[in-house]
Amino acid sequence: MTRDAERDDDALRQFVETLALGLADMGWQRMAARVFAALMVTDSGRMTAGELAAMLSVSPAAISGAVRYLDQVGLISKERVPGERRDSYRVLDDMWYASFLKQDRLLKLWGETADEGIAVLGEHTPAGKRLAEMRDFFQFFAKEMPLLFERWHARRRDTG
Amino acid sequence: MTRDAERDDDALRQFVETLALGLADMGWQRMAARVFAALMVTDSGRMTAGELAAMLSVSPAAISGAVRYLDQVGLISKERVPGERRDSYRVLDDMWYASFLKQDRLLKLWGETADEGIAVLGEHTPAGKRLAEMRDFFQFFAKEMPLLFERWHARRRDTG
DNA sequence: CACTCATTTCACAAACTTGTGAAGACAATA
DNA sequence: TATTGTCTTCACAAGTTTGTGAAATGAGTG
Numbered sequence: 001m002t003r004d005a006e007r008d009d010d011a012l013r014q015f016v017e018t019l020a021l022g023l024a025d026m027g028w029q030r031m032a033a034r035v036f037a038a039l040m041v042t043d044s045g046r047m048t049a050g051e052l053a054a055m056l057s058v059s060p061a062a063i064s065g066a067v068r069y070l071d072q073v074g075l076i077s078k079e080r081v082p083g084e085r086r087d088s089y090r091v092l093d094d095m096w097y098a099s100f101l102k103q104d105r106l107l108k109l110w111g112e113t114a115d116e117g118i119a120v121l122g123e124h125t126p127a128g129k130r131l132a133e134m135r136d137f138f139q140f141f142a143k144e145m146p147l148l149f150e151r152w153h154a155r156r157r158d159t160g
Numbered sequence: 161m162t163r164d165a166e167r168d169d170d171a172l173r174q175f176v177e178t179l180a181l182g183l184a185d186m187g188w189q190r191m192a193a194r195v196f197a198a199l200m201v202t203d204s205g206r207m208t209a210g211e212l213a214a215m216l217s218v219s220p221a222a223i224s225g226a227v228r229y230l231d232q233v234g235l236i237s238k239e240r241v242p243g244e245r246r247d248s249y250r251v252l253d254d255m256w257y258a259s260f261l262k263q264d265r266l267l268k269l270w271g272e273t274a275d276e277g278i279a280v281l282g283e284h285t286p287a288g289k290r291l292a293e294m295r296d297f298f299q300f301f302a303k304e305m306p307l308l309f310e311r312w313h314a315r316r317r318d319t320g
Numbered sequence: 321c322a323c324t325c326a327t328t329t330c331a332c333a334a335a336c337t338t339g340t341g342a343a344g345a346c347a348a349t350a
Numbered sequence: 351t352a353t354t355g356t357c358t359t360c361a362c363a364a365g366t367t368t369g370t371g372a373a374a375t376g377a378g379t380g
Binding site for chain 4: 208209210220221223224225228245246247
Binding site: 008011012015018019022026027040041042043044045091096106109110113116117120121125126127130131133134136137140141144148151152155156 | 168171172175178179182186187200201202203204205251256266269270273276277280281285286287290291293294296297300301304308311312315316
């Protein structure tokens, strides 16, 4: 019994690291990725900073930085139960939505960068045209991504 | 005349750095980003390793690593004109396609990671269900991305 | 208003990345 | 096969990121 529980616990921690590694490869800060992964595999979807520090074997200071970042980008929320001294952190249901809104903003930024380049190169040069194509590409995706996300939401309403 | 040419040259180099910085923020290796940006703003779309090293003021060794990476991920191709000792590197026209195929592969990988987690947590636990939703999200996008890209291609055929 | 527990901030240390120089490998000519 | 120009590899140094410990801050309770 104890053996099984321990084995499960190990498997769980290992999966947290796997998931976090994947997120880190996507460009997330490592600690933020580990915290997010830890919250994802919790049934309640909530943990205190202390619990997170214990689960991940890191100092409270490291947790502090990670949760601030995750909160800023809208992937988790900070909550304090009245009459508790400790903050809880919770994974948000619409976390993917937040992450895609962010991408949308980035795509727009790329369009602007391309425009800068076109101004320097001249829009009728081959290089200028190449950048114009890049700009169009990003604009296209900036427009389509939110629509795509809408469809995902709609589908989830129907299925789940 | 010389003044203007110099000024343009400066503006160009500065834009190369701007573009590279953006790519680096997206998670590209810094040197790879600079090389790619340099090729993007060239009318011919082609440069030799030596030219790249000179333009970016870095050692040939740095170029070597960067072009190998860019070649691997399919964003540039290496070419050698017969009777030349130098390799040329060229930005590919379908580079965005390559980059999106790569993303597609990544999305599938995410689905598999989620499945691992579901196996550990059990699919009927709240955490298991949360991961299942993550998997569905990635699967949905893995399926839709190529279709979206098709539409981009079609649009480009019509417009350009 | 003092006490206690939890979180945050800051300076520093450890670990990792990234580019360099120098030596080696490769390919085209003669 | 020797020569020359180009590219690659490798060990190392510089720079950056990342997490820690200790002190400071903030919030709830008597």
